[in-house]
Amino acid sequence: MFSIIKELFGLLRSRQRKRIYVLQVLVILMTFAEIAGVAGLGAFMALIADVDAISGEGFYGKLYQLTGFSAPDSFIVGVGSGVLAILLLGAMLSVITTWRLSLLGQAIGVELSDRLYQHYLHQPWLFHTKNHSSFLINKIAGETGRITNSVIIPLLQVNAKVVFAVFMLLTVFIFNPLVATLGVLIFGTAYLVLYRSVGRLLINNGVAISEANAARHKLMSEGFGGIKDVLLLGRQMDFMERYHLTGQDLARANAINTTIGNVPRYLMEVVAFGAVIVLVIYLVKVQQGNMTKILPVLAMYALAGFKLLPAFQAIYLNVSIIKSGIPAFEIMKKDLECSQEEDFLASAASIAPPARHPVRDSIALRNVTFTYPGKPSPVLSNLNLIIPVNKTVGIVGSSGSGKSTTIDLLLGLILPDQGQLLIDEQPLAPTQVRLWQNVLGFVPQSIFLADGTIAENIAFGLPKDQIDYPRVQRAIELAHLDKLVEQLKDGINTRVGERGVQLSGGQRQRIGIARALYHDAEVLILDEATSSLDGVTEKLIMDAIQDFSGKKTIIMIAHRLATVKSCDIIYFMDRGSVLDQGTYDELLERNVMFRKMALHA
CATH class of the missing domain: 1.20.1560.10 (ABC transporter type 1, transmembrane domain)
Structure with missing residues (x-):
């Protein structure tokens, strides 16, 4: 003892x-x-x-x-x-x-x-x-x-x-x-x-x-x-x-x-x-x-x-x-x-550093292989893809093809076992990951909402006295949330309930988009952000996203191929690598597997 x-x-x-x-x-x-x-x-x-x-x-x-x-x-x-x-x-x-x-x-x-x-x-x-x-x-x-x-x-x-x-x-x-x-x-x-x-x-x-x-x-x-x-x-x-x-x-x-x-x-x-x-x-x-x-x-x-x-x-x-x-x-x-x-106070002061790692030309994954710890085979194998700046890129494929892992790599949440994440043809060093993440806005399929106000959830993680309310209002307008907020008695100070239980699925997703836009993200990454929504609500969300087409780099994962129909480039993945790439019409014409997915979408 x-x-x-x-x-x-x-x-x-x-x-x-x-x-x-x-x-x-x-x-x-x-x-x-x-x-x-x-x-x-x-x-x-x-x-x-x-x-x-x-x-x-x-x-x-x-x-x-x-x-x-x-x-x-x-x-x-x-x-x-x-x-x-x-x-x-x-x-x-x-x-x-x-x-x-x-x-x-x-x-x-x-x-x-x-x-x-x-x-x-x-x-x-x-x-x-x-x-x-x-x-x-x-x-x-x-x-x-x-x-x-x-x-x-x-x-x-x-x-x-x-x-x-x-x-x-x-x-x-x-x-x-x-x-x-x-x-x-x-x-x-x-x-x-x-x-x-x-x-x-x-x-x-x-x-x-x-x-x-x-x-x-x-x-x-x-x-x-x-x-x-x-x-x-x-x-x-x-x-x-x-x-x-x-x-x-x-x-x-x-x-x-x-x-x-x-x-x-x-x-x-x-x-x-x-x-x-x-x-x-x-x-x-x-x-x-x-x-x-x-x-x-x-x-x-x-x-x-x-x-x-x-x-x-x-x-x-x-x-x-x-x-x-x-x-x-x-x-x-x-x-x-x-x-x-580890110094708690020093870390607390640097939760959201203002410095960024800008991207001017392209984002790329080159010869990337990744295996989850404890798994016998890699989930990604020799993956290569290039995402031009200010273009809308779709990543599609069947379940288990490695789409979400690819997104986690692009987000800097995991590092490749082999290969590199390149920003403007330069490898992203581990010390630059935080700066790179300050450029990104991420909208997952299921948005986590805290039991707070709309404003607090858009500026997620910040104390009330540090929230920039004009910036919140701008993000709300960009995400097409302004009409909803205007109908609420307390406006942006309306509480959403635990995990957003008082909001519809579409409203939760738009808060997620507004959260991604609050910090003026240059790159928007959407991981099946509309897959659980009905057709009408999905169209409203996609309309909000398309407003940024040509102004921001947009990367989308989708099961429903109609969601990525207007993408500039679509990467079709299978078994951890890119099987084909092109526009929607090009893939529909030449790729049998893609055509089958489109018929069943």
Whole structure:
């Protein structure tokens, strides 16, 4: 466990480690204030047991003369008030220390979550095709929360309690080595035996909690994401039953961990009371029943025990929590290591850099071969195509011919295994991909719409105060959305509902086109953007797109060949390569397969 904690500490950024070191000063101050309170109470009880010492020549007599109290009663009240003030100071420092430890722990947790979110957002497209979004969300929100509340904060609490316990035991040891040694042996052995007996169970429960959380996130994502199908197929109870079963596993594991953490407290109370009884018998025998000597010693030991027992219990409880939280860290360790060197704030400032990679003459894929990871054969093989600037180019072919992969290559979302993406006959370097993407506008078959306003969805991803509303209005006009917006009471501030549920298919697609035009895209890429629309709506969308013919470079994938009929060039793909190319009429005349597709369109 300690090696894993060391790894976690090493994954923190330097500023967080410095804050932990600085906080140790506050922990030590709290400890000394607590020890001073215990020692002060012992001294006060010694004074109460022997009031005559005030008039003697000893410590209390000299202190009485030095403070200038007029009567012994006033001196006793003053000493008592001083001890109470020290105890109050110790309590205040304990509260402040606990608050600062919790604040630091939560701040570290937020930073880890930020780092993971940034890390996942910057992963390439292929990473996201292999990782379910609910799995990533569970890591960012669920497992990071577990690391925070089940590892980081308990670790900081353990550190504080261990420092306190060591110094308090050292004080007791100086006062009476035998009592301190026996106390450490009795309580240390008892807690160690308990911890050893439940360690494996805590780890197994930690794994069960991680698995249950991941399963519940996945069920929620699929249940709400496919809510229409869930309602139509009547699958509510199927989802609910699986969610309930994983919830039972989660509840059982959490309940066992809570019980393991708290049960020892009751056993230790019995041990503590037994130790007090033995201590009283020992003191009575050693001091021969002299209560003047017994009372202050007993009071100091009792208060020290009163302080130490909760500290021991807190150490055991938090170590148990850490043990059950370690599986969450094990799941996240690799991703946290990868994100350690990434600067969240610097990346946040460069989400949408204004620089572009302009295209003046042509876009080309030359001798491109691409194979998806884990697949035996390439999806694209020696692919060649050229897209002239300000021309409308169609890419057609049967399902599985490689059309969408070709688009992903043109978008810079994936890189070819062999061959090159050329811009004006110059290879696009990996460092230029972001600049190239700033030139592109992409309209997929299914437009993702957030539960926000029309304006927020057109300027997707930008905060409200950074949206250029005149530019939004211009994009709306270009996408032929202006008539729809004029009919809405709140205009561009109308909320569209989750995933645009309050809009028709055609309206969603036009918002997608407007989104592509918001940043004044030079190249529009449409991946079957009209395939799910009816003929009338498709014509309206195509009319909007044709308005840019000759002004922008347009690349279209389509199943329905009528959609690409007016394209300047059509590339006909089959089995990952270009089988033929030409205008619609040329391909219809000379290519049998193209003609068959046109007849069945």
